[in-house]
Each structure stands twice: as C-alpha cells, then as structure tokens.
Amino acid sequence: MKPIVFIDTEIExxxxxxxDLGGVKGVxxxxxxxxxxxxxxxxxxSEYVCGHNIFNHDLKYIQNALIDAGLDDPNIIDTLFLSPLLFPAKPYHKLLKDDKLQTEDTNNPLNDSIKAKDLFFDEIAAFQQADAGLKQIYYQLLRDQKEFFSFFHFLGYQADKINIEKVIREKFHSQICEDSDLAKIIVEYPIELSYCLALINTDNRYSITPPWVLKSYPAVERIMFLLRSSPCLTGCAYCDQALDVHQGLKRFFGFNDYRTYAGEPLQKNAxxxxxxxxxxxxxxxxxxGKSITFQVPALMSGINTKGLTxxxxxxQSLMKDQVDNLEKLNITDAVTINGLLDPIERAKALERVVNGSASILYISPESLxxxxxxxxxxxxxxxxxxxxxxxxxxxxxQDFRVDYLYIGDFIKSFQETKSLLEGIPxxxxxxxxxxxxIEDIRDYFKEKLSLELEVFSSNASRTNLHYEVFEKHDEEEKYNTLRNMIEEKNCPTIIYVSRTRKAEVLAQRLSQDGYQARAYHGQMD
Structure with missing residues (x-):
C-alpha cells in the first residue's frame, strides 16, 4: 500500500x-x-494525507506540521468530495450525514480519522466496482481538479483519452436531453456535471443531491435542469418520454387527457x-382541476431533477386534504407542514423533505x-x-392577506442566498x-422578481351553478323572499351573509319561525 495517513483536528x-489532533496510518x-x-x-x-472535509477545514491548521514532516506539496485526498460521486443513492453510506461523518464519540479526532479511513477504502471499492464507462467519464472530468486528482493518483488509475461528450451521450442516451449543450458544461462545470451524472445514474428515485453540494456548487441545480428539465424543440428520446405532459398525467393519475373548458385545453396548456x-x-x-395542474409538473420534476415544488x-385543512387525496392514489410524494401537526408529525414531515422522499411541500405564507x-x-x-x-x-x-406580500421578498432573498444562476418560476x-x-398579481411578480406571468383564463361558465338576482327594498322583504325560497326548494340550504352578527340574527329568526337553522362563522370556537 502507498504511504497514506488519515487525519482529523479539533479546533476552537x-x-x-x-x-486536539488525531491520525491513523494505512498500515x-x-x-x-x-x-x-x-x-x-x-x-x-507519508505521501498522501486524507481526511473528511480536509480542504475546507483541517488543512489550513496543519500546514506547519506538514512542512516540518517534509510534505511541502502533499497529495491531499478528501473523502467529502468523493462521497456524492461514489455513494449517490439511498441508502447513503452509513458513515455519512450530509457533510459530516457519523460517529458515536464526538470531539475525538482519532476516532474520526479511523472513520475517514474506513470511508476512503469503501470509496475505493465503489469506484473499482463501477462500470468502465462511468470510471472513464469521472476520470476525464475530474483528473485535473484538486479535489480529485490525488484519488486517481493513489489508485494509479488512468484512462485513454476519449471523446468525453460522445461517451456521456452514449451512456446516458435516454436519461438526458440530446440537445443539451454538453460540450460547454464539460468545460465550465466538470465537478457539477459529475455530481449530476452520479445522481442520474442511480436507480432510487428519492435519492437527492446532498445539501452541502448544493451550497458549495450552486450550479449543480442549473446543470441538472439543463440536462433533464429543459424540453428541446425537436424532441429526443429523453424529452419525448420524461417531459411529455400526457404521459405524466397517465403515469400519476391514470387519466388519458386533460380537462377542457368550453372546448379549450386550458388545463393542458397550463x-x-x-x-x-x-x-x-x-x-x-x-x-x-387546479390541483392536478400543478401536481403533474411537480411530480415530474421530482423524478427528473429530484426537485421540490x-x-x-x-x-391548512385544504393542504391536508390534498396530501390525503394523493395518498389515496398511492402517491406519497407530498407533505404538509402547518400548525395542525403535533411535534412528532412535524418532525416526520421535516425529515421527509430533508431526505428527498417529498417532492411537493405545502406550507402557509406565514411559514416563510x-x-x-x-x-x-x-x-x-x-x-x-x-x-x-x-x-x-x-x-x-375579497381575501387580501398581508403575509402574501412577503412571498416575493422571500423568493428573492432565497435565490440570492443560493446564488442561483436563474430565477425560480x-x-x-x-x-x-x-x-x-389579475393586474395586481402580475404587477407584483413583475416588480418583485422580474417575472412575466402568462395568463390562462377561460370564459366558460360553470354549468352546474345558476345565478339569479332578486331586487328587494328592505330587510323584511328580503327575509320573506328567503323563506319562500327555502320552502319552495325544500332541501339543505346554505345562506351567505356579509357579517358574523347577521349570521347569528338570521339563524335565530329562522329557528323561531320553525326552521332548523344554525349560524356558522370564523369567530366560533
């Protein structure tokens, strides 16, 4: 074995x-x-120095020790950067939790060094077990990157120079858009592309990119979008299948076509x-059919880009109803987080978002x-x-809410924090x-986020609803007309009034006149 040492530090x-300092050698x-x-x-x-998150953490504190040890230009290997590449699928490696090592003994650098050693040799095994094409792709993309160079050097792995774009397109033929600008991505974002390909290559649909990768390499989201969520104009093996809205509807809800309004395919167009x-x-x-209109794209994105809508x-009650209705269809990708949840339910809901098993999250505007x-x-x-x-x-x-006006500010701040290259639709x-x-809504998003909202509206009327206006000049005349209508229809009836007090008074008077009437309003316990 080549001389390698695994190290960890505890820093104030x-x-x-x-x-504190800890280390263990390969021998x-x-x-x-x-x-x-x-x-x-x-x-x-030692010729190689390995640790978990050593580039961003340990290295700057041990530079003098490396020089004193004669390691002026050591080969540094970081297991953190290798992990999403070699263990991209659920269940993730047992030693990993986002960017941290799982360890029973906290603040023990020796113990963490041993864990880093175990993880490193598992990463070697995972690389060696990968198919030849994938190993070639990783090598060609990453061999000159400081985070990966020493890993290939330690293995003594080399591959013949290949047309990397051609090899990627052949291996991922039906998994990425044929029209994506792969040549540009290869040159400008080799690490981000590697992480995307590793995730695309997994079989588990709920595997996601670790949060630390999204933070350190924000372009990963954009690359995944360009490869798998940007429909090409001419169509290709991937887009014709994964981005077809009719196939999405059939797959998730079993319907052959979308609802029309007066013959207009409004739902499908949206x-x-x-x-x-x-x-x-x-x-x-x-x-x-509003719910399906956003659920189909959300579920498609959950599969294609591991995205969250x-x-x-x-x-709150409607959020729960929508989650429950999806579960009745065996769709378990949606979760809600709201004030109706007890602490255990809330913790479970949060964990489902964290671990990628949810691709739709329902929240209130106040939650932002x-x-x-x-x-x-x-x-x-x-x-x-x-x-x-x-x-x-x-x-x-009719339901103006101040909390809605914060939504645009939140999205803008969120995009800036994530350093996103493109705005979120x-x-x-x-x-x-x-x-x-309509004008107010469009103006709001134009001003806050520079978004142009395309409007989908139907002039079709509701055929199951009928309206009629009766002109009455005083309260007594209105009340008598109401009684006549109730007796004429002789069926369960909902009467809408403009004030809470009016609901109470009207229900009481109807009850006194022999009708089974009750008031219901937002100020009731």
Whole structure:
C-alpha cells in the first residue's frame, strides 16, 4: 500500500486554536495528542494525507506540521468530495450525514480519522466496482481538479483519452436531453456535471443531491435542469418520454387527457407552460382541476431533477386534504407542514423533505418567516413556487392577506442566498377573474422578481351553478323572499351573509319561525 495517513483536528472556533489532533496510518499505527511537534513526526514518511472535509477545514491548521514532516506539496485526498460521486443513492453510506461523518464519540479526532479511513477504502471499492464507462467519464472530468486528482493518483488509475461528450451521450442516451449543450458544461462545470451524472445514474428515485453540494456548487441545480428539465424543440428520446405532459398525467393519475373548458385545453396548456419552465397565472373555477395542474409538473420534476415544488396555501385543512387525496392514489410524494401537526408529525414531515422522499411541500405564507422552513428549503433543489388563492395578493380581492406580500421578498432573498444562476418560476392560481386582481398579481411578480406571468383564463361558465338576482327594498322583504325560497326548494340550504352578527340574527329568526337553522362563522370556537 502507498504511504497514506488519515487525519482529523479539533479546533476552537473563535480563536482557531488547535485543541486536539488525531491520525491513523494505512498500515495501522495511530496518533492522538495536541502536540504539533509530535504530529509532524507522525506524518513523516507519508505521501498522501486524507481526511473528511480536509480542504475546507483541517488543512489550513496543519500546514506547519506538514512542512516540518517534509510534505511541502502533499497529495491531499478528501473523502467529502468523493462521497456524492461514489455513494449517490439511498441508502447513503452509513458513515455519512450530509457533510459530516457519523460517529458515536464526538470531539475525538482519532476516532474520526479511523472513520475517514474506513470511508476512503469503501470509496475505493465503489469506484473499482463501477462500470468502465462511468470510471472513464469521472476520470476525464475530474483528473485535473484538486479535489480529485490525488484519488486517481493513489489508485494509479488512468484512462485513454476519449471523446468525453460522445461517451456521456452514449451512456446516458435516454436519461438526458440530446440537445443539451454538453460540450460547454464539460468545460465550465466538470465537478457539477459529475455530481449530476452520479445522481442520474442511480436507480432510487428519492435519492437527492446532498445539501452541502448544493451550497458549495450552486450550479449543480442549473446543470441538472439543463440536462433533464429543459424540453428541446425537436424532441429526443429523453424529452419525448420524461417531459411529455400526457404521459405524466397517465403515469400519476391514470387519466388519458386533460380537462377542457368550453372546448379549450386550458388545463393542458397550463401544465405544458409549467413543464416549459414558464411562470403563469391560471384562473380556474372552483373544482376546475387546479390541483392536478400543478401536481403533474411537480411530480415530474421530482423524478427528473429530484426537485421540490413549494405550494403556498392559506388554508391548512385544504393542504391536508390534498396530501390525503394523493395518498389515496398511492402517491406519497407530498407533505404538509402547518400548525395542525403535533411535534412528532412535524418532525416526520421535516425529515421527509430533508431526505428527498417529498417532492411537493405545502406550507402557509406565514411559514416563510420561519428560519426552520428557510433552512429546510435551502437544503433542497426548489424548482417552483406555487401560490394558491393568489387573489390574496390584491387589495381588490375579497381575501387580501398581508403575509402574501412577503412571498416575493422571500423568493428573492432565497435565490440570492443560493446564488442561483436563474430565477425560480412561479405558478399562481385563483378562481377570481376580476381584471384589477389579475393586474395586481402580475404587477407584483413583475416588480418583485422580474417575472412575466402568462395568463390562462377561460370564459366558460360553470354549468352546474345558476345565478339569479332578486331586487328587494328592505330587510323584511328580503327575509320573506328567503323563506319562500327555502320552502319552495325544500332541501339543505346554505345562506351567505356579509357579517358574523347577521349570521347569528338570521339563524335565530329562522329557528323561531320553525326552521332548523344554525349560524356558522370564523369567530366560533
């Protein structure tokens, strides 16, 4: 075995003082002390220095020890960067939890050094077991990158120079768009491309990119989008299958076609716009198939890019209903986090978002102010924000809510924190077709996020609803007309009034007149 040492340090965060040092050599001898002099002696004779997150953490604290050990230009191997490449699929390696090593004994550098050694040799085994084409691809993309160079050097692995673009297209023929600009990505983002290909190559649909990778390499999300979520104009083996909105509808909901409104394919057009990564405003009547319109693209993105769609809704009961309805169809990809959950339910919901088993998250607009929710979303590839009851943006809407006005600010801050190369698209849904409300919604997103919302609206009327206006001049005349209508229809009836007090008074009077009437309003316990 080539001379290799595995090391770890414990550092006082504020002062940078070295509190403890640990190390173990490939041949088995170990070290545990805070003496830099003794540590340098232990390092002597090693050609390779390996650790977990050594580039970003340990290396800057042990430079003097490396020099004293005669390692002016050591071969550094970091197991952190190798892990998403070689263990991209669930269940992930037992020693890994995001960017940390799983260990029973905290603050013990020797123990962590041993864990890094175990992980490193597991990574070697994983690389050696990979198929020849994948090994060639990784080598050609990463051989000149400092995070990976020494790994290949330690293995003594080399591959003949190949047409890397051609090899990638052949291996991932039906898994990436044939029209993607692979040549440019290879040159500009070799590490990000490697991590994307590793994830695409997995069989588990709920495997995701680790949060630390998304933070360190924000272009990963963009590369995954370009490879698997940007439909090409001419069509290809991948896009014709994975990005076909009719196949998505059939796969998840069993329907052959989308709902039409007065012969207009409004639902299908809105779904296609979302799959085409456009921002949109859909004005659908209540019960008009709104949910499927954003669920189909969300579920498709969950598979294609491991993406998370965030649905913002003001109604907690509706969130739960939508999750329950999906589960009845054996679709378990949706989860809600709201105030109705007990601590155990909330913890489980959070974990499902973290571990990638959820591709749709329902939350309230108030939740966007929660640091927990913000951290949660920063760890996932958020591909779209869906805003339900979008008329709440408008002071002209009947349900104006101030918290809705924070949504744009949150999305803007979120995009900046993640250093995203492109903005996240937005889908808005409402049943209110007032022109002023539509203008307010579009103006809001234009001003806040520079988004142009494409409008999908139908002039078709609801055939199951009938309206009639009766002109009455006083309360007594209105009440008598109401009684006549109740007696004429002789069926369960809902009476809407404009005030809570009016509901109480009207229910009491009807009860006194022999009707079984009760008041129901938002101020009831």
């Amino acid at each position: 965060p504020k002062s940078g003082k070295i509190l 088995g001898s170990s070290f545990h002390s805070n003496s830099m002099v003794d540590f340098a002696k232990f390092l002597y004779g 779904v296609q716009a979302a799959v085409d990564n456009k921002s949109l405003l859909a004005i659908f009547p209540t019960g008009g 965030v649905v913002i809704s003001p109604l 102010r929660s640091k927990t929710i913000e951290r949660l979303l920063l760890g996932r590839n958020v591909v779209r924000f869906v805003i339900d009851e979008a008329h709440c943006f408008s002071s002209w809407g 937005v889908s808005c849904f409402t049943a209110t077709a007032k022109q002023k409300v």
